[in-house]
Amino acid sequence: AQRVTQPEKLLSVFKGAPVELKCNYSYSGSPELFWYVQYSRQRLQLLLRHISRESIKGFTADLNKGETSFHLKKPFAQEEDSAMYYCALSRSGSARQLTFGSGTQLTVLP
Amino acid sequence: DAGVTQSPTHLIKTRGQQVTLRCSPKSGHDTVSWYQQALGQGPQFIFQYYEEEERQRGNFPDRFSGHQFPNYSSELNVNALLLGDSALYLCASSTTGRAEKLFFGSGTQLSVL
Numbered sequence: 001a002q003r004v005t006q007p008e009k010l011l012s013v014f015k016g017a018p019v020e021l022k023c024n025y026s027y028s029g030s031p032e033l034f035w036y037v038q039y040s041r042q043r044l045q046l047l048l049r050h051i052s053r054e055s056i057k058g059f060t061a062d063l064n065k066g067e068t069s070f071h072l073k074k075p076f077a078q079e080e081d082s083a084m085y086y087c088a089l090s091r092s093g094s095a096r097q098l099t100f101g102s103g104t105q106l107t108v109l110p
Numbered sequence: 111d112a113g114v115t116q117s118p119t120h121l122i123k124t125r126g127q128q129v130t131l132r133c134s135p136k137s138g139h140d141t142v143s144w145y146q147q148a149l150g151q152g153p154q155f156i157f158q159y160y161e162e163e164e165r166q167r168g169n170f171p172d173r174f175s176g177h178q179f180p181n182y183s184s185e186l187n188v189n190a191l192l193l194g195d196s197a198l199y200l201c202a203s204s205t206t207g208r209a210e211k212l213f214f215g216s217g218t219q220l221s222v223l
Contacts, residue, residue, distance in 0.1 A: 004152075043113075044153070044200065044214040086152050097143070097166050098212070100152030 002027040004089050006101035013077050014109050021072040021104045023061075023087030033063055033070040034088045034098065044086070047072075057081070077108045114215035116201050122221045123191050131186040131218045135203030141165075142184040143212065144176060145200040153200055159184050160206070188220075196222045 003026045013019045025031060035047040048056045050063040050070060061072045070087060084105050088098040115134045123129050135142050141160045145153035155168035159178035178184045182203075188195055198219050202212040 009150075043216055046211055088152075097155050097158060097168070098145075098153070099155065100145075102150070102152050 002031065002089050002091065002099045004087050004099050004101035006085075006087055006104050008104045009102070010105050010107070012107045012109060015079055016076050019074050019077040019081070019106065019108075021085050021087075021106065023070045023072065023101060025068050025070065025087075025089050027068075027089060027091070029091060032090045033061070034090070035059070035061055035070075035072050036086045036088055036100070038084045038086070040083070047085070077106075079108045079110060082106055082108045114201055114203050114213050116199075116215040116218050118218060119216070120219045120221075122223060124223050125191055125193060127191050127222075128187065128189045129191060129220060131188075131199050131201075131220070132183065133186070133201030133203075133215060134183045135201075136213045139203035139205050139213070140182050141204045141206060142178060142182065143202045143204070144184070144186045145202065146170075147198040147200055147217070149197070156186070191222045193222050196220060 005024045007022055033050040036044050037047040038044045048054055059072055059074045061070050063070050084103050086103045087101040090098050113136050117132045143158040144156040146156055147153045156170050156174055157167040157176055158165050162178045173189045175187045198217045200217045201215040204212050
């Protein structure tokens, strides 16, 4: 069975500081990893996925199969980045069935 | 495009009752997935519907059932409600060709008293 762990429920950083949201997973096969974000009073939405290797809103995430991690990073945090972030995993070929972590609430302080 | 719409937004039921939640997918989407999100937790996959059939199911009892209609809209039914069923129920839609991108609705907050 697959599992996603986000060890930090709350994370606060100052504006302009680097931010890293941690995500570790356990899965015996070849997973697909995603980051979803929920801004205040908005719906849960896809931020980025590892397979596309893209940078969205300055965020990047690299899949490290050796460490089974998919940490989300941004070099310079902005106040508008404050949100709840969820890491999610799907089995390859079954991308609609996601296993989510419990989320990290990021607060960027002015 | 209103995106994924869910109704009702809030619902209060008592133990033992039955509830039906509804979801209309984003225009052009043919697949609907349902998730349960308990307070302080991430969403948990319930099941997925495509071509009016349940295609995948998570670790939920048979009290949870669903349906998809020809217009791709979907219902989630929960029988014999338990206090532990209190949660936010999220609907997500996607297309068969873009399975990796889910669009979520705002959810239905179910409270079981």
